[in-house]
Amino acid sequence: MSTVILLLVTGLGLGALYFLVASGLSLIYGLMHVLNFAHGVFLTIGAFLGWEVGRRVSDGTWGGLLLSMLVGVVVGAIVAALTEYLLIRRLYERHIEQVLVTVGLALAGVALMEGIWGTDPIYTAKPAWLTETTEILGARIPNDRFLLIGIAVLVLLGIVLFLRGTRYGLIIRAGVENRHMVTALGIDVRRSFTLVFAIGGAAAGLGGVLASVYYGYVSAHLGSSLLIFAFIVTVIGGLGSLAGAAIASVLVAVLQQFANFYLGGTGDLAVVLALAAVLLIRPSGLMGKAAA
Amino acid sequence: MSEPILAVSGLHARIAGQQVVEDVSFTVPSSGVTALLGRNGVGKTSTIKAVLGLIDRTGDVRLAGDRVDRLPTHRIVQRGVGYVPEDREVFAGLTVAENLRLAERDAEPRRELVERLFPDLVQRKAQRAGTLSGGQQQMVSLARALLNDNRVLLVDEPTKGLAPKIVGEVAEALEAVADTVPILLVEQNLHVVRQLATDVVVLSGGRVVHTGGAAEFLDDDDLVHRLLGVHGDHAESDASEGAPAPEASATTDTTTEEGRA
Numbered sequence: 001m002s003t004v005i006l007l008l009v010t011g012l013g014l015g016a017l018y019f020l021v022a023s024g025l026s027l028i029y030g031l032m033h034v035l036n037f038a039h040g041v042f043l044t045i046g047a048f049l050g051w052e053v054g055r056r057v058s059d060g061t062w063g064g065l066l067l068s069m070l071v072g073v074v075v076g077a078i079v080a081a082l083t084e085y086l087l088i089r090r091l092y093e094r095h096i097e098q099v100l101v102t103v104g105l106a107l108a109g110v111a112l113m114e115g116i117w118g119t120d121p122i123y124t125a126k127p128a129w130l131t132e133t134t135e136i137l138g139a140r141i142p143n144d145r146f147l148l149i150g151i152a153v154l155v156l157l158g159i160v161l162f163l164r165g166t167r168y169g170l171i172i173r174a175g176v177e178n179r180h181m182v183t184a185l186g187i188d189v190r191r192s193f194t195l196v197f198a199i200g201g202a203a204a205g206l207g208g209v210l211a212s213v214y215y216g217y218v219s220a221h222l223g224s225s226l227l228i229f230a231f232i233v234t235v236i237g238g239l240g241s242l243a244g245a246a247i248a249s250v251l252v253a254v255l256q257q258f259a260n261f262y263l264g265g266t267g268d269l270a271v272v273l274a275l276a277a278v279l280l281i282r283p284s285g286l287m288g289k290a291a292a
Numbered sequence: 293m294s295e296p297i298l299a300v301s302g303l304h305a306r307i308a309g310q311q312v313v314e315d316v317s318f319t320v321p322s323s324g325v326t327a328l329l330g331r332n333g334v335g336k337t338s339t340i341k342a343v344l345g346l347i348d349r350t351g352d353v354r355l356a357g358d359r360v361d362r363l364p365t366h367r368i369v370q371r372g373v374g375y376v377p378e379d380r381e382v383f384a385g386l387t388v389a390e391n392l393r394l395a396e397r398d399a400e401p402r403r404e405l406v407e408r409l410f411p412d413l414v415q416r417k418a419q420r421a422g423t424l425s426g427g428q429q430q431m432v433s434l435a436r437a438l439l440n441d442n443r444v445l446l447v448d449e450p451t452k453g454l455a456p457k458i459v460g461e462v463a464e465a466l467e468a469v470a471d472t473v474p475i476l477l478v479e480q481n482l483h484v485v486r487q488l489a490t491d492v493v494v495l496s497g498g499r500v501v502h503t504g505g506a507a508e509f510l511d512d513d514d515l516v517h518r519l520l521g522v523h524g525d526h527a528e529s530d531a532s533e534g535a536p537a538p539e540a541s542a543t544t545d546t547t548t549e550e551g552r553a
Contacts, residue, residue, distance in 0.1 A: 170394055174383045180346060181381045185395045185436065186369035 005139035007261055011254030013145030016152030017214060019249035020207030021223075021230035023159060023242055024080075024200020030176040030240020031196050033095070034088060037102040039204055039230070040223025041109030042080045046072035046205025047218045048117055051124055054209075060125030068209045069151075076205020077198040084197035089190070106224065113220035121217035130213060144213050151210060155203055156246055162199070163242070168192055176240050229256075232271055236278045238288020248286060295357055297322045297444045297474050298343070303351035305335075305342035312338040313349065314498040320444060322356075324490035325466070325475045327506060331521055335498040336478045337378050340446045343476075344368055344375060356443060370397065374437030378448040378478070380429040384422025388413055388432055391421050395436035406435040409465045427458035434462070438469060445475045451484055463487055482522065486510050494519050 021043060028036050054068030083105065091097045130147060133140040163169035171192045175182045182189045204223075211226060212218045233252050237244030252271050260267035278285060296319035305313035313335045320326045328336050342349035345365045353361040360368045369375065383391050392406070392413075407414050410431040416424065421432055430450060437445055450466065451459040463484045466475065470488060479485050485492070489506035502509065502519060510516060 167393075170386070170390055174386060174390075174394055177383045177385055178381060180365075181377065181383070182394070183365045184344060184346060184369060184375045184377065186366050186397050186440075187394070188364075188366045 002138035002140075003261070005137050006141060007257045008254060009136070009139070009141045009145050009149075011257040012250060013142075013148040013214060013253075014257065015250040015253035016148040017207055017211055017226060018229055018233045018253055019152050019246055020155060020203045020210065021226050022233040022237070022245040022249055023155070024197075024203045025230055026234045026237065026240055026242060026245040027159075027172070027176075027196050028200050029234065031172055031179065032088075032092060032193050034092075034098050035095075035102070036088075036200075037099065037227070038083060038105040038109065039102075039200065040227035041106055042076045042083075042201040042204040042223070043208035043211065043226060044109065044113055044218075044220060044223035045079055045208070046076040046201075047208030047212045047222055048113060048220075049075045050205070050209040051122070051212055051218050055125070060127060062127045065127060065130075065209075065213070068212075069206055072205035072207075072209035073202045074205070076208065077202035080201020080204070081194050081198040083201075084194050088197070089193070092193075106227075110220050110224060117218070117220065119220065121219040123217045124212050126213050126216075148210050148214060151206070152249075155206065156242075159199065159203075159242060168195055172196060229253075229271065232275050236275060236285055238285030241285065241287035244285055244287030294322050296320055297356055298476065299352075299354040299357075300339075300343060301352040301354075303339065303342055303349060303353065305338050305347050305349035307338065307347055312347075312498055313342050316342075316351075316495070316498070316500050318493040318500055318503055320474055320476045321491065323474055325470050325477050325488045325506075326491040326493060327485045327489035328476060328478045328493050328495065329485065329520060330495035331519075332480075334495040336495055337448055338498075339495065340375075340448050340476070340478060343446065344373065372441070372443035374440060374442035374445040374473075376433050376437045376445065376447040376450055378452065380426070380433040382421040382424070382429045382432045384420065386421055387418055388421055388424070389417040391432050392417075392435055392439060395439050397440045401439040402441065403439065406438055409438070409468065410435055427454050427461070430454060430458070430462055431465075434465060442473055445469070445473055447475055448478045449480065450477075451479065451481050459484065482510060482516075482520075 021039065025036060025039050028034055050068035050072035053071045054064040057067055058064035087101050087105065088098065091101060126144070130144040132143050134143055134146070163173055171182060171187055171189065175189050175192060179189055207226070208222060211222055229252060233248045234245055236252060237246070237248030252274065255274060256267035256271050259270035263270065298320035300319070301317045303313055303316040304311065316335070316339055328339060330336050338347060341347045343353055345361070345363070345368055349361070351361060352359065355368070355371055355373065360371060383394070386394070412428060413431055413435060416428065421429060424432065434450065437447070447466065450462050454462065459481065466477070466488055469475070477488060485506060492502070492504060492506045492509045493500055494502035496519060502515070516522060
């Protein structure tokens with residue numbers, strides 16, 4: 001029983017990380033139909049700069065961690081907004097070029113960060129409480145899982161409130177359904193493109209800092225390794241569906257944890273098989289719009 | 293004669309490499325309803341979309357004398373062009389109230405007018421638009437265009453697929469609105485055209501083949517049959533009934549002109 005609880009909560013923590021990356025990917029695809037392979041760069045640069053600022057101000061403390069998260073959010077948002085403004089904006093409706101540019105940016109971003117911070121993982125310090133465990137129904141749960149889950153829930157609520165309670169949120173929700181009709185109502189939908197990139201980048205940057213807490217290190221490949229699973233989550237959840245991304249994040253991460261433990265480390269294989277099953281049975285994903 | 297609110301000259305448009313509008317020229321007077329007619333697939337909807345810049349096009353489009361064909365769609369709309377698309381295109385996942393709020397451009401949107409014309413929408417403001425009937429969705433689509441103080445409305449097949457009772461309600465709403473704003477109307481139902489239109493522009497093969505007064509056109513049974521494939525306004529045009537559309541013959545009478553200037 002305690003093992004099941006541990007795997008469940010650890011899965012939820014990992015799912016929280018997947019959601020922070022996948023939420024932005026899903027919104028960006030839903031509104032702009034851009035498959036953003038550079039999304040991992042937003043995460044990694046957020047993680048590195050968050051760690052750099054946090055450790056210089058107050059390493060291994062709550063203050064340092066909060067500052068890291070703030071820096072991760074801001075850096076992720078700025079880098080994502082600049083990416084949209086300088087590169088993607090010229091390439092809407094040109095899908096091949098989008099893939100080439102975003103893949104190129106992802107490769108260049110990793111190379112740049114390896115050049116600055118080296119190729120080896122850099123181990124990070126965190127507040128003492130996060131290194132401890134809490135017992136739940138006999139399972140000793142690492143405390144950092146609770147932090148990840150709590151922040152992912154707050155991010156989900158924040159994005160939902162933004163989408164439901166603001167005019168820009170309304171434009172984004174309508175744009176995900178029918179971008180051309182939003183334009184035909186006299187709305188410059190491209191402004192919201194930059195905003196969606198910034199929101200996605202902010203979530204990814206925050207995810208980068210939290211990934212460094214979860215794994216205990218920062219690395220130039222942090223983003224690319226999480227991005228693969230975030231793409232799988234986005235497809236399983238349904239491209240463009242925030243709720244789908246949240247549900248699929250949890251399902252994929254929990255499945256991964258259980259398969260790793262009970263099926264001899266086959267977690268990644270189980271996730272890929274789940275992706276194949278969803279694509280065969282429900283190609284539009286769990287919460288995606290069915291193809292016309 | 294006052295300046296037309298909308299003047300289209302030498303308009304060409306393509307969709308996926310296919311020429312769908314070819315050298316179309318016409319004007320919409322600053323009052324009344326101008327019906328854009330033609331058999332199915334002649335380019336009526338494409339012409340409306342081309343005016344708005346929703347599809348690739350070339351040509352001269354002027355709104356109250358100002359060229360707008362170099363502006364992006366949202367800027368053209370902001371200058372006072374209301375658009376009611378074919379097939380409604382309401383945002384199915386948004387509520388009725390959200391659909392209407394999204395469309396509000398003016399500082400003082402005309403909510404009272406919309407509520408007076410479509411009281412049913414007030415009752416259903418919290419309902420998701422995707423769960424409305426076709427007629428109710430058409431009300432939402434019309435209401436979105438009427439919320440703002442537009443200089444011209446482009447209304448594309450507003451009665452398509454609706455029950456006769458709803459067709460009457462939609463026509464009444466448009467008739468009430470036409471007193472305050474000129475309308476370019478694409479419509480298959482010739483009863484509705486007779487009820488609303490003051491002028492007609494007839495397309496065939498992506499070109500203008502006839503322009504003139506609506507009543508004169510509809511009273512000319514031979515011309516209507518030749519250009520639309522039906523007899524007068526005793527029935528909807530063949531295109532709306534799914535019958536094969538015979539080729540419109542070349543125009544020969546004095547009220548008919550070629551689209552090319």
